Amino acid sequence: MGNINRRTFLKFSVIAATLGAAPSAKSQENFSGWPERYGMLTDTTLCIGLNCRKCEEACKKVNNLSRKNLNLSDNSVFEHKRRTDPENYTVVNRFPNPNKPETPYYVKKQCMHCDEPACASACLVKAFKKTPEGPVIYNKDVCIGCRYCMVACPFGIPSYDYFDAYTPQVRKCTMCYDRIQQGKIPACAEICPQEAITFGKRKDLIALARERIRSHPERYHPHIFGEEEAGGTSWLYLTGLDSVQLGFPNALAKTAYPELTRGFLSAVPLVLTIWPVLLVGLYKFSQSRQVKESPESTQNSVEESHAGSNGKPDN
Amino acid sequence: MHREKKDRFKFFSLVVTLLLLLALVGVRQAAFSQNATKSPCSDCHVCPWPTAKEPCLKSCTRPEKVQGPISAHPGPDVTILGQLADMYQLVRFNHKLHADMVGMEQGCTVCHHYATSGKYLSCRECHGKKPSNPENLRQPSLKAAYHRQCLSCHREWSHQTRCTLCHLPVPGKTAVTLDSTDIIRPSHPAITPPQTKIFNTPYELGPIVTFHHQEHIDRFGLSCANCHQKENCGNCHDIQKAVRPAKSMEEVHAVCNNCHRQDGCNKCHDTKEKPKFSHAATGWPLNTYHSKLDCRACHPTGKKIARLDSSCKNCHSGWNPGNFKHAVTGLKLDEIHSQLDCVNCHTERNYSQTPNCSDCHADGRSHIDSPPGERLKIK
Ligand code: SF4
Ligand code: SF4
DSSP states (O other), X not given: OOSOOHHHHHHHHHHHHHHSOOOSOTTOSSXXXXXXXXXXXXXXXXXXXXXXXXXHHXXXXXXXXXXXXXXXXXXXXXXXXXXXXXXXXXXXXXXXOTTOTTSOEEEEEOOOOBSSOHHHHHOSSOOEEEOTTSOEEEOTTTOOSOOHHHHHOTTOOOEEEOSOSSSOEEEOOOTTHHHHHTTOOOHHHHHOTTOOEEEEEHHHHHHHHHHHHHHOTTTSOSOEETSSGGGOBSEEEEOXXXXXXXXXXXXXXXSOHHHHHHHHHHTOHHHHHHHHHHXXXXXXXXXXXXOSSOOOOHHHHHHHHHHOSSSSSXX | OHHHHHHHXXXXXXXXXXXXXXXXXXXXXXXXXXXXXXXXXXXXXXXXXXXXXXXXXXXXXXXSOOOSOOXXXXXXXXXXXXXXXXXXXXXXXXHXXXXXXXXXXXXXXXXXXXXXXXXXXXXXXXXXXXXXXXXXXXXXXXXXXXXHHHHHHHHHHHSSOOGGGTOOBOBTBOOOOOOGGGSOOSSXXXXXXXSOXXXXXXXXXXXXXXXXXXXXXXXXXXXXXXXXXTOOHHHHHOTTGGGSOOOOHHHHHHHHHHHHTTSOGGGTEESXXXXXXXXXXXXXXXXXXXXXSOGGGTSOTTSOXXXXXXXXXXXXXXXXXXXXXXXXXXXXXXXXXXXXXXXXXXTTSOTTSOOOGGGTOSSOXXXXXXXXXXXXXXX
């Protein structure tokens, strides 16, 4: 990372040309993004998991998710690895600690809020947006249900809610975007009894994480997961082991995933050319709401999603 | 020829100057980077240019544990935490019990990481209510500070997170059952150091290691934390010790190596148990006073223990008949004998040998039945 590649350069020009007033601090270290954007830092060496999962509960509360299947004292949930689903935007999984078996590691999993989100890049109708504040948010009103985002996400996060036939939608963590806008902090960071989750400016969190690694080298694996992975993510992790041992995807590219997913998409030219047109046509036909900008290319959608300033469907 | 020599000299001096310059820059940088690894000044000081006179210290700052001894101060027996009184019963923290235990580790600093010279600050004085406080991201809120502190040990030995250990629900709300192990005992039973520990090791040439624990305490004036630096509650209280991984060779030897790095394996490893160190075996049985000293009083540390000249004057150079109190030897000389010069009785200046009465007295008296003064009991 660190240098401006061709794609980033192109992006600048596109944004500059189309919007005129692109955010000024584009040339930040790795991601050409908003330097003041927020992030989250999960310190997996602090999470207690067992008998806790308060973050899961708080998440369900603020997102109005069903709490039917939530029993915080049922620790059998740790016996298998769970993934995020439409009822659980975040899940805590347990991983053995070979150095100290008596204190296994618990790892909270949720959307990473990538700086250059693959989901947004793959989305044909610009349903995903990287907001200047940091969260990657989703707009169910424009989603056509193609589920490209689910295929594209390198972390396997977005899930599809099949249960309601009328309002099918992709579900994932929002990093409590609306709470951030109200000046609050995300619910999980607020509830966590250990403050294993810290909310703050991403750059401050990186400094904080570095300091923790430096002052406790025996406690931490010397790497901040998310600082560069997948082109940088808003959600960062401090771990006591190599991230692969904690269920994070192996061999994550350090470049942003839109680059890679475009390759995937171009391998399916039929899908790329006919499918969107067909679906968008159907969509426009069935919805009274007009989508003003037609998706010209996946590239465009991610650019514009970056540029969007407040998460509303249109700029 | 001459010119060539001059050139070579020029070249040589240039290299030397460059090297000197480099060395200087190196020193400067080393000094700088050492500073740079410390936390920024603003962590502790409010003003930009603190001076010794006006350090303008913040009251609560240091994120890390303060190292070094902190004078023991009488803390409270029990501390009551009542911030969540509307949700739970008061939390009764048995301060004394915990203070007793941390003596085995780093003492008070295990929890009181910000140690001022006066009374310890209470947690609440620094740790506020706000989680993810943008003013100071690295400082946890009071809630997290408590939880991190308590759970770092309680989770480790119990392999559990039992909220009810501290938080009892307010009656009327959902009842949580408590088992009797949750009731905190008033203080930790006294920790008595073992006399001697015998270890069976896999080292073939000397499988048996005898460690005279008490002797190390007495002889070297060691406190628990001098050796038990990585002790934690789990080492004693773990409910399932078996799951703990065996220590590596390096870890096993680390504590001994703190002092015995220069010694060979045979210092500890043998085929049979080793007896305690006996000073008599060196040819000098120590008397009551000397046997109470720690080795360093006579054998300065940091050097190999060398045989000392055993004449009293070697250490007690200031002694003379005028200021030596003979009573310290267990014999208070009577009036007549106390007038004599030392060498009158200790003819060969061998003070460890009992003098011979017949050297002066022809009546055949002995030291036993007619001592030259009053025998005292010395402890
Ligand atoms: S609330 Fe905090 S400590 Fe509890 S499971 Fe979630 S991240 Fe871990
Ligand atoms: S690609 Fe996946 S992890 Fe990244 S922002 Fe999209 S859903 Fe979240």
